[in-house]
Amino acid sequence: MPQFAPLQNDTFLRALLRQPTDYTPVWLMRQAGRYLPEYRDTRARAGSFMGLATNADYATEVTLQPLARFPLDAAILFSDILTVPDAMGLGLYFVEGEGPKFQRPLKTEQDVLALRLPEPGSLDYVFKAVTQIRSELNGRVPLIGFSGSPWTLACYMVEGQGSREFHTIKKMLYGRPDLMHHILALNARAVAEYLNAQIDAGAQAVMIFDSWGGALADGAYQQFSLNYMEQVLSQLKREKDGVRIPAIVFTKGGGQWLEQIAAIGADAVGLDWTVNLTRARALVGHRVGLQGNLDPAILFASPDQIRAEVAKVLDAYGAPAAGHGHVFNLGHGISQFTPPEHVAAMVEAVHAHSRAQRAA
Amino acid sequence: MPQFAPLQNDTFLRALLRQPTDYTPVWLMRQAGRYLPEYRDTRARAGSFMGLATNADYATEVTLQPLARFPLDAAILFSDILTVPDAMGLGLYFVEGEGPKFQRPLKTEQDVLALRLPEPGSLDYVFKAVTQIRSELNGRVPLIGFSGSPWTLACYMVEGQGSREFHTIKKMLYGRPDLMHHILALNARAVAEYLNAQIDAGAQAVMIFDSWGGALADGAYQQFSLNYMEQVLSQLKREKDGVRIPAIVFTKGGGQWLEQIAAIGADAVGLDWTVNLTRARALVGHRVGLQGNLDPAILFASPDQIRAEVAKVLDAYGAPAAGHGHVFNLGHGISQFTPPEHVAAMVEAVHAHSRAQRAA
Numbered sequence: 078m079p080q081f082a083p084l085q086n087d088t089f090l091r092a093l094l095r096q097p098t099d100y101t102p103v104w105l106m107r108q109a110g111r112y113l114p115e116y117r118d119t120r121a122r123a124g125s126f127m128g129l130a131t132n133a134d135y136a137t138e139v140t141l142q143p144l145a146r147f148p149l150d151a152a153i154l155f156s157d158i159l160t161v162p163d164a165m166g167l168g169l170y171f172v173e174g175e176g177p178k179f180q181r182p183l184k185t186e187q188d189v190l191a192l193r194l195p196e197p198g199s200l201d202y203v204f205k206a207v208t209q210i211r212s213e214l215n216g217r218v219p220l221i222g223f224s225g226s227p228w229t230l231a232c233y234m235v236e237g238q239g240s241r242e243f244h245t246i247k248k249m250l251y252g253r254p255d256l257m258h259h260i261l262a263l264n265a266r267a268v269a270e271y272l273n274a275q276i277d278a279g280a281q282a283v284m285i286f287d288s289w290g291g292a293l294a295d296g297a298y299q300q301f302s303l304n305y306m307e308q309v310l311s312q313l314k315r316e317k318d319g320v321r322i323p324a325i326v327f328t329k330g331g332g333q334w335l336e337q338i339a340a341i342g343a344d345a346v347g348l349d350w351t352v353n354l355t356r357a358r359a360l361v362g363h364r365v366g367l368q369g370n371l372d373p374a375i376l377f378a379s380p381d382q383i384r385a386e387v388a389k390v391l392d393a394y395g396a397p398a399a400g401h402g403h404v405f406n407l408g409h410g411i412s413q414f415t416p417p418e419h420v421a422a423m424v425e426a427v428h429a430h431s432r433a434q435r436a437a
Numbered sequence: 438m439p440q441f442a443p444l445q446n447d448t449f450l451r452a453l454l455r456q457p458t459d460y461t462p463v464w465l466m467r468q469a470g471r472y473l474p475e476y477r478d479t480r481a482r483a484g485s486f487m488g489l490a491t492n493a494d495y496a497t498e499v500t501l502q503p504l505a506r507f508p509l510d511a512a513i514l515f516s517d518i519l520t521v522p523d524a525m526g527l528g529l530y531f532v533e534g535e536g537p538k539f540q541r542p543l544k545t546e547q548d549v550l551a552l553r554l555p556e557p558g559s560l561d562y563v564f565k566a567v568t569q570i571r572s573e574l575n576g577r578v579p580l581i582g583f584s585g586s587p588w589t590l591a592c593y594m595v596e597g598q599g600s601r602e603f604h605t606i607k608k609m610l611y612g613r614p615d616l617m618h619h620i621l622a623l624n625a626r627a628v629a630e631y632l633n634a635q636i637d638a639g640a641q642a643v644m645i646f647d648s649w650g651g652a653l654a655d656g657a658y659q660q661f662s663l664n665y666m667e668q669v670l671s672q673l674k675r676e677k678d679g680v681r682i683p684a685i686v687f688t689k690g691g692g693q694w695l696e697q698i699a700a701i702g703a704d705a706v707g708l709d710w711t712v713n714l715t716r717a718r719a720l721v722g723h724r725v726g727l728q729g730n731l732d733p734a735i736l737f738a739s740p741d742q743i744r745a746e747v748a749k750v751l752d753a754y755g756a757p758a759a760g761h762g763h764v765f766n767l768g769h770g771i772s773q774f775t776p777p778e779h780v781a782a783m784v785e786a787v788h789a790h791s792r793a794q795r796a797a
Contacts, residue, residue, distance in 0.1 A: 242734065244774065247734035248737040248738065251735050251738035251742050252737070293711070294731075294768075295710065295753075296749065333692045351651065351655055351658070351693060352655060353655040353693070354655075372657070374604055374611070377612070389656065414604065
C-alpha cells in the first residue's frame with residue numbers, strides 16, 4: 078500500500094462523526110458529471126461511460142474536476158452503481174439516453190440459484206482507481222467510496238434495468254420471498270467485500286446508496302432493504318490504521334423510516350429534500366449525523382434564490398451542538414442541466430452561512 | 438335535479454366520517470380500467486380514451502363494470518384527472534403509450550397571466566356523467582367525485598406532460614413564485630367549483646388527488662400544494678340535502694406530512710403503502726379517517742399471499758374504535774396487468790378479515 082499524504086481538511090469526516098467543525102462541510106452527489114464541460118471532454122476522449130469508469134486515469138481525472146472548480150469538502154470515487162452485479166456476470170451495458178441495463182437479468186429460479194459472488198480480481202479496476210485518486214488528492218479532502226444497497230442492486234438485477242413501478246421484482250418479493258432473500262444475502266456479502274476493498278485501497282468514508290428502498294411498502298422495506306444494509310454495515314471495516322472510517326446510508330424516499338435507519342449502525346444518514354431537518358435532528362438525537370438535503374432543482378434558480386434556500390436548509394438543521402453533525406448535500410444527484418456557476422454560489426453560501434451560524 | 442334512490446350500503450361514507458361499521462369498506466383507485474376485459478371492449482367501441490371519458494353513456498358503463506364483478510363499497514366517477522386544465526383551453530391530448538399531454542402548456546409569463554377559469558358549460562359532460570352514474574347505481578353504493586389537486590394540475594399545465602424530475606415547474610416555483618401562486622390560486626378556485634358541481638350533480642363524497650405533491654421539498658410542499666388544497670376544502674359544499682359530503686385528500690409520497698395534511702379540514706386522508714398504519718392512526722387520532730394502503734404490486738402475487746398482505750394492512754390499522762375510521766384501498770392506482778380474480782380475492786379478504794377483527 079502506498080503512503081498517502083496527511084489529510085488537510087477533515088471537516089467532512091468530523092461532521093459525520095458528530096465532532097465540532099468550524100463550518101458545515103459540503104459535497105454533491107454526482108459532483109463529477111455531465112453538468113461540467115471538462116467532464117464531457119474527458120467522457121468524449123474515453124469513448125463511453127464504462128470506458129471512463131473502468132480506466133483509473135480517466136476516473137481520477139473526472140473525480141478531481143469538481144474540486145478544481147469548487148471548494149468542496151469531500152471527493153467521491155467516480156464509478157457506476159452497478160459494477161458489482163456486472164462483476165457477478167450479468168453483463169452491464171448502456172444505451173444512450175436510456176440508463177444502464179443488464180444483458181442477463183435474473184429471470185428464473187435457475188438464474189437466481191446460479192448467482193455467485195464476483196470473481197476475485199474482477200473489480201480491481203475500481204480499487205486501483207480509489208488508490209490513484211487518493212494519491213492525487215494529496216490529502217486535500219477525504220475520499221468517499223460507495224456502493225448500491227443490496228436491494229437497489231437487486232432491483233436492476235431482476236428488472237434488468239431501471240423501473241418506475243418495480244413490478245417484476247415485487248412479484249418475486251411477494252411470490253417467491255425465498256429467492257429474493259437468496260439474492261439479497263449474496264448482494265450483502267458482495268457489497269461488504271466491495272466496500273472493504275475500497276477502504277483497503279484508500280477510501281476514507283463509505284456510502285451505501287439505497288436509491289429504490291423508497292419504492293417498498295412499510296414492512297417490506299425493513300425486511301428486504303434495511304435488514305441487508307444492516308448486514309453490510311456489520312461486516313464493514315470501520316477503522317483503518319487507527320482512523321475511523323465513517324459509513325453513511327441513504328434511502329431515497331425513506332424519511333418516514335428515519336428512526337429505524339438511524340439504528341442499524343451507520344455513522345450518518347442521508348436525507349432527501351422531503352424531510353424536515355429540524356424534526357429529523359430531534360428524532361435521531363446524538364445517534365447519527367445527517368447528510369442533505371437541498372432539492373437539486375433549486376440549482377436552476379438564480380444565485381440569490383439559491384443562497385436563500387441554502388440558508389433555509391442550514392437554519393432548519395440549526396448550528397450543530399456537541400454530539401450532532403450535519404453534512405450539506407443535495408437530496409439527489411445533481412442534474413446534468415445545472416449551470417456550474419450556480420454550484421459555486423451554493424458551495425460558497427453553505428460555507429459562509431454556516432460560519433455565521435456558529436459565530437451567532 | 439332527479440330524485441336518486443336511497444343508499445343501501447353507506448359503509449364507505451360511515452368509515453370516512455369515523456362512525457362504526459360492520460366491516461372495513463373497500464374500493465380501488467382506477468377500479469374501472471384496463472385490467473378488466475369489459476373495460477377494454479368499451480374503450481375499443483369509444484375509439485379513444487377521451488371519447489370514453491366525454492360520453493356519459495360510456496363513462497357510466499365503465500364506472501359500473503367493476504361493481505358487477507366485485508362487492509366494492511364505492512363507485513368512482515370515470516374521468517380524467519386533467520379535464521379542468523383542458524377546459525381552461527390547454528388542449529389535452531393523448532399519445533398511445535405516453536400518457537396525457539397539453540398542446541398549449543404554460544411556458545411564458547404571458548401564458549400564465551392569460552389563464553382563465555373554465556368557460557361555463559365546458560365541463561358539463563362530466564356533471565352529466567355524474568348524474569347518470571348516480572341514477573344507474575340506484576343506491577347500491579355511494580359515488581365518489583374527484584379532481585386533481587391545484588399543484589398536480591399545475592405540474593401538467595407547466596411541464597406540458599408527466600415528468601420524473603419536474604425541472605420546468607420547479608424552476609418557475611423557485612424563480613418566479615409569483616407566477617406559480619397565480620396559477621395555483623386560479624386552479625384552487627377551478628377545482629372547488631368543479632367539485633361543487635360534481636356534488637350538485639350527485640357525487641356523495643369527493644377526493645382530491647395530489648399525485649405530485651411528494652416531489653416537493655419540505656416547506657415548498659406546505660406552501661405550494663397543501664395550502665391550495667386547504668383553499669379548495671374551505672370552498673367546498675360539505676353538505677347536500679342535509680347529508681354530509683365527506684372529502685378525502687391524498688398526497689402520494691406525503692406520509693411525512695400526515696399531521697399537517699390531517700389539519701386542513703378533510704374528513705379523511707389517503708396514504709400510500711410506505712406509511713405505517715399503526716403509527717398513522719396514532720398520529721391523527723380522531724381528527725380524520727384514513728384510506729389505504731396496499732402496494733398494488735401485491736396483486737401480482739398468489740391469492741394466498743394477497744390474503745396474507747390484506748390481513749397485515751387491516752391488522753396494522755387495527756379494529757376501528759369509536760371516532761376512528763378506515764377505508765381499505767391500494768396506495769396507488771391498480772396496474773393494467775392485474776388479474777381480475779386477484780382483485781376478487783383481495784376484496785373478499787378485506788370484508789372477511791375485517792368482520793373477524795370486529796368479532797374478536
